Amino acid sequence: MTGYLGLGSNVGDRRGNLQRAVDLLPAQGVTVTAASSTYDTDPVGEVLDQPSFLNACVRIETDLAPEALLDACKAVERELGRILAGEDGYVRHGPRPIDVDLLLLGDAPYRSERLTLPHEQVTSRRFVLVPLLELDLELRTPDGASLAQALAALPLDEGVRREGAPLQVPPAG
Numbered sequence: 001m002t003g004y005l006g007l008g009s010n011v012g013d014r015r016g017n018l019q020r021a022v023d024l025l026p027a028q029g030v031t032v033t034a035a036s037s038t039y040d041t042d043p044v045g046e047v048l049d050q051p052s053f054l055n056a057c058v059r060i061e062t063d064l065a066p067e068a069l070l071d072a073c074k075a076v077e078r079e080l081g082r083i084l085a086g087e088d089g090y091v092r093h094g095p096r097p098i099d100v101d102l103l104l105l106g107d108a109p110y111r112s113e114r115l116t117l118p119h120e121q122v123t124s125r126r127f128v129l130v131p132l133l134e135l136d137l138e139l140r141t142p143d144g145a146s147l148a149q150a151l152a153a154l155p156l157d158e159g160v161r162r163e164g165a166p167l168q169v170p171p172a173g
């Protein structure tokens, strides 16, 4: 099944953190088939007083069921957090060096206590939509809503700046 993940980092070597998260996916049963450019983005949400984020999206192919894929994303977050804590002395409860969100998976919505698909914020966050549409301009939610139209409907905002080349797609594991 095809899916899309959103990646974000605002601590340390942000680009390195995103790339390492992508590189950890194949061992979790997640094949990465495309990766977007990286975007430097102003923080949105409840905590605005924090460093800017680097955001990107990847397209994946996986046989994992939705909750197992969420577990895989969490495992990558934990593994990277552990690696970085060893190297750079990051402590728990600080800003997280990596966030991996499950944005879209397959053609059907999914809802449980732990997981909502599509991701509830996928149509309202510019830092998600801009890299996501770079991968496929025709993307739609399972109910048929065009993500390009969702982006066009958002208020104008200069808080998303292309930062660098696409992340590298790791070999299938």
Ligand SMILES: Nc1ncnc2c1ncn2[C@@H]1O[C@H](COP(=O)(O)OP(=O)(O)OP(=O)(O)O)[C@@H](O)[C@H]1O
Pocket (backbone or CB within 6 Å): 070, 099, 100, 101, 102, 103, 113, 114, 115, 116, 117, 118, 119, 120, 121
């Ligand atoms: N589509 C989804 N992708 C990732 N997590 C999800 C999704 N739907 C529900 N969740 C739940 O949201 C919980 C909190 O996610 P997370 O720790 O990434 O929060 P956050 O980064 O603070 O907020 P946000 O969800 O706005 O990025 C997860 O533990 C997970 O159970």
Ligand SMILES: Nc1nc2c(c(=O)[nH]1)N=C(CO)CN2
Pocket (backbone or CB within 6 Å): 007, 008, 009, 041, 042, 043, 044, 045, 053, 055, 099, 127
């Ligand atoms: N620009 C931007 N803002 C955020 C982000 C993020 O990835 N990018 N992630 C958050 C917590 O998940 C909260 N705010």
